Structure formats: C-alpha cells, structure tokens
Amino acid sequence: MDLGFTRDEEFFRQEVRAWLEANLPPAWRQEGKGGYREEEDTELQREWQRKLYEGGWLKLGWPKQAGGRGATPVMQAIYQEEMARAGAPGILGRLGVTLLAPTLLAHGSDWQKDTYIEKILSGELIFCQGFSEPDAGSDLAGLRTRAERRDGKWVLSGQKTWSSGAHYSDKSFLLARTDASAEPHRGIGFFLVDMRQPGVEVRRIKQMTGGGEFSEIFLSGAEVEERDLVGAAGDGWKIAMTVFGFERGGLAQAARFERAVEELAALARDRGIGADAPTRQKIAQARIEAHVFRLIGLRNLTRAQHGHAPGPEASVTKLYWSEMDKRLQEAAIGVEGMYGALAPESALAVEDGRWQYGWMWAQAETIYAGSSEIQRNIIAERVLGLPRGR
Ligand SMILES: Cc1cc2nc3c(=O)[nH]c(=O)nc-3n(C[C@H](O)[C@H](O)[C@H](O)COP(=O)(O)OP(=O)(O)OC[C@H]3O[C@@H](n4cnc5c(N)ncnc54)[C@H](O)[C@@H]3O)c2cc1C
Numbered sequence: 586m587d588l589g590f591t592r593d594e595e596f597f598r599q600e601v602r603a604w605l606e607a608n609l610p611p612a613w614r615q616e617g618k619g620g621y622r623e624e625e626d627t628e629l630q631r632e633w634q635r636k637l638y639e640g641g642w643l644k645l646g647w648p649k650q651a652g653g654r655g656a657t658p659v660m661q662a663i664y665q666e667e668m669a670r671a672g673a674p675g676i677l678g679r680l681g682v683t684l685l686a687p688t689l690l691a692h693g694s695d696w697q698k699d700t701y702i703e704k705i706l707s708g709e710l711i712f713c714q715g716f717s718e719p720d721a722g723s724d725l726a727g728l729r730t731r732a733e734r735r736d737g738k739w740v741l742s743g744q745k746t747w748s749s750g751a752h753y754s755d756k757s758f759l760l761a762r763t764d765a766s767a768e769p770h771r772g773i774g775f776f777l778v779d780m781r782q783p784g785v786e787v788r789r790i791k792q793m794t795g796g797g798e799f800s801e802i803f804l805s806g807a808e809v810e811e812r813d814l815v816g817a818a819g820d821g822w823k824i825a826m827t828v829f830g831f832e833r834g835g836l837a838q839a840a841r842f843e844r845a846v847e848e849l850a851a852l853a854r855d856r857g858i859g860a861d862a863p864t865r866q867k868i869a870q871a872r873i874e875a876h877v878f879r880l881i882g883l884r885n886l887t888r889a890q891h892g893h894a895p896g897p898e899a900s901v902t903k904l905y906w907s908e909m910d911k912r913l914q915e916a917a918i919g920v921e922g923m924y925g926a927l928a929p930e931s932a933l934a935v936e937d938g939r940w941q942y943g944w945m946w947a948q949a950e951t952i953y954a955g956s957s958e959i960q961r962n963i964i965a966e967r968v969l970g971l972p973r974g975r
Pocket residue numbers: 713714715716717718719720721722723724746747748749750799949950952953954955956957958959962
C-alpha cells in the first residue's frame with residue numbers, strides 16, 4: 586500500500602483546490618446542511634454540474650481518445666477528496682454521469698455514444714436508474730418488467746420502484762425481460778427509456794426524512810426505439826454488472842467522514858459535554874474508524890493504480906462506510922441529548938437539524954447499492970471462500 590502522493594499528484598491537488606476556490610461560491614458549500622430542501626438543491630446541483638462540465642472535470646478519468654484527461658485512479662481520488670473537503674454540492678445527473686456514461690462508453694453503439702454522452706455530462710439530459718422492482722431488489726434477476734418487440738419498437742409493461750430522481754429525470758436506464766423463457770440472468774435487456782411519454786407514470790415515495798427523492802415508475806405500453814436498446818436483447822445482465830462496477834466509495838467518503846468527526850467533536854464541546862468520558866470514547870472510536878476507512882481507500886487505490894479492477898473486496902468498502910456512518914450519526918444524536926429526538930425542521934433542532942437528517946438518511950445507506958447482508962454474503966463466499974449459505 587502506498588501512503589504518500591507524488592509531486593505531480595500534489596500539483597494536481599493544488600490545481601483542483603485553485604479551481605474550487607475560483608468556482609465554488611461560499612454559499613454553495615454544504616456545511617452543516619439541515620433538512621431536506623428540494624427546490625434549492627435541485628437547481629443548485631444542476632448549476633454545479635454545468636460548471637464542473639465546463640471545467641472539464643466530469644471526464645477526468647476518461648481515456649484521452651474519448652475526450653477525457655486520462656487521469657490515474659489516484660488523481661481521480663484526489664479530485665473526489667478535494668470536492669468533499671470543500672463541501673462541494675452533489676450534481677443533479679449523478680447516476681447518468683457516474684454510472685451510465687462510462688457504461689455507454691463500454692457497451693453503447695456509436696449512435697448512443699454520440700447522442701447521449703455529452704448531454705448526460707452537461708446535465709442537458711438527466712437519467713434515473715430503473716432496476717429495482719417491488720419483488721426484485723437484492724434478487725435483481727427476479728425482475729418481471731416485460732419488453733416485447735412490436736412493429737420495430739420495444740413495448741414495456743411493469744413496475745419499477747425506489748428510482749432516485751425519477752420525478753425530475755428526462756430518461757431512465759432500465760432493465761426489462763426480453764425473453765420470458767430464458768434463464769433469469771439471460772433474457773434481460775438494458776433500455777434507455779424516455780420518461781416523458783404516455784405509458785410512463787411516476788409516483789413519488791415520501792421518505793421519513795421528509796423528502797421524496799425516489800419514486801415508483803409504472804410502465805404500461807411505454808415505447809422504446811430499437812436504437813435505445815444497449816447491446817443485444819439478452820445482454821442486460823452483463824451490462825448491469827458494468828454499472829455496479831462503477832458504484833464504489835473511496836477517499837471522498839474518507840474525507841467526508843473525517844470532517845464529520847471534527848464537526849461531531851465541535852458539537853460535543855458546544856453542548857458542554859466535550860469532557861464526558863463515554864462521549865469522548867465514541868468520538869475517538871469514530872475518528873479511528875474514519876482513519877481505518879482512509880487506509881482501506883488507499884489500499885483500493887493502490888490496487889487500481891496497478892491495473893486491478895475492483896473485485897469482491899469492494900463489498901468490504903461498502904459495508905464498512907455504510908455501517909460506520911450509522912454509528913457516527915447515532916453518536917451525534919446521543920450528544921444532542923433530548924434535542925436529538927426533534928424533527929430536523931423543528932425550530933429548536935440543533936444545527937438546523939442536520940444530524941437528525943443525517944441519522945435518518947444513514948439508515949438507507951446500508952440498503953442501497955447492495956444491503957449489508959448481501960455484502961456480508963459476498964465477503965463470506967467470494968473473499969473468505971466460505972461455503973454458500975442456503
Ligand atoms: C436511498 C435509496 C435509493 C435507491 N435508488 C435506487 C435507484 O435509483 N434505482 C433502483 O433501481 N433502485 C434503487 N434503490 C433500491 C435498492 O437497490 C434496493 O433497495 C436494494 O437493492 C435492496 O432491495 P429491496 O429494497 O427490494 O430489499 P430486499 O432485497 O427485499 O431485502 C429485504 C431484506 O432482506 C435482506 N436479504 C435479501 N436477500 C438476502 C440474502 N440472500 N441473504 C441475506 N439477507 C437478504 C436484505 O439485506 C434486506 O435486509 C434505492 C434504495 C435506496 C434505499
């Protein structure tokens with residue numbers, strides 16, 4: 586494992602910092618963010634994506650022949666880390682930028698690459714992900730949405746759920762069954778579906794955070810042109826695996842956690858319990874865990890730098906950060922004492938309700954992108970080589 590950065594990498598870090606200094610307005614920095622503020626967040630994230638696109642940052646790790654900068658995994662991690670340190674907001678088209686665009690680069694037709702990639706990166710087209718269904722989440726291969734070929738088009742019927750940002754998305758990258766007689770992992774197609782057409786109905790799901798980030802999608806005769814099928818009609822599972830390969834955490838989260846631990850310590854001091862032994866122990870524990878997570882990130886980075894694709898060890902990373910965040914948020918609620926039970930939007934909520942909001946949001950982190958139980962199964966079977974459970 587390499588613990589240091591080279592001179593060139595440190596220069597690159599300075600370049601990112603200088604750009605952020607010049608382009609990230611102080612009011613946009615997400616410090617101590619309170620409850621859910623959708624309108625404000627949506628517009629801010631759209632604008633921020635545009636700025637990053639114009640600054641050339643959204644293709645940082647892409648090969649030079651695809652118009653990217655060809656940045657190494659370490660440079661990409663430095664970029665992510667600096668974004669997190671500066672409290673940069675998220676981007677509205679996150680799923681399209683981080684998951685779909687690189688997947689299209691690998692599996693898309695020339696038409697799909699030419700038509701979509703720049704629009705996805707610039708934020709002109711926002712995509713949501715339509716994988717999960719009411720009875721197909723962890724067991725994604727059990728999905729039942731059907732795609733039938735009729736008059737040279739694909740016609741889709743079924744239901745998707747938990748689709749983040751579906752209510753403001755223009756399109757969806759969605760899995761549907763193209764061959765009901767094939768084995769579950771075969772006979773699945775990967776479609777680019779226009780969300781603004783008859784036959785697509787989006788119903789928002791209200792969350793306990795007060796927000797409504799995700800939705801159900803009802804498909805009843807929605808149409809997809811043949812050119813919007815990615816790969817062949819039975820390639821969907823393979824392409825979905827490429828998508829999952831891009832869902833991983835790293836140094837950005839380490840920087841975010843280190844910052845959160847500092848903020849937790851400040852909260853404890855403000856509440857007058859900074860010297861309280863159990864509180865100090867929880868904060869020290871959180872600091873240790875954040876540091877261990879940084880080391881895990883560096884180990885992954887070293888592997889990536891040596892050309893290894895992320896393997897099942899990615900599950901260790903996902904399991905670690907999501908469970909760690911739950912403990913951290915819980916410690917903060919404890920530090921707030923009886924104020925910790927207030928709703929984030931309450932006038933008496935401490936620090937604009939950010940820790941209550943964070944605690945509620947952390948509950949989702951051990952579910953999406955593979956639940957903790959699923960990650961433990963993968964670690965047991967594919968990292969530790971234990972026998973398969975029933
Ligand atoms: C905030 C958030 C955003 C999301 N955004 C999207 C999105 O944009 N697009 C999308 O398609 N999906 C999205 N999802 C859905 C997410 O992918 C699923 O919630 C996840 O795959 C789990 O599926 P499930 O909810 O159906 O739970 P289930 O799979 O029904 O699991 C229920 C429980 O059983 C456990 N379990 C299941 N199988 C096993 C097993 N084999 N061994 C042990 N335990 C098991 C699980 O760990 C869990 O505790 C999102 C979810 C969240 C929380």
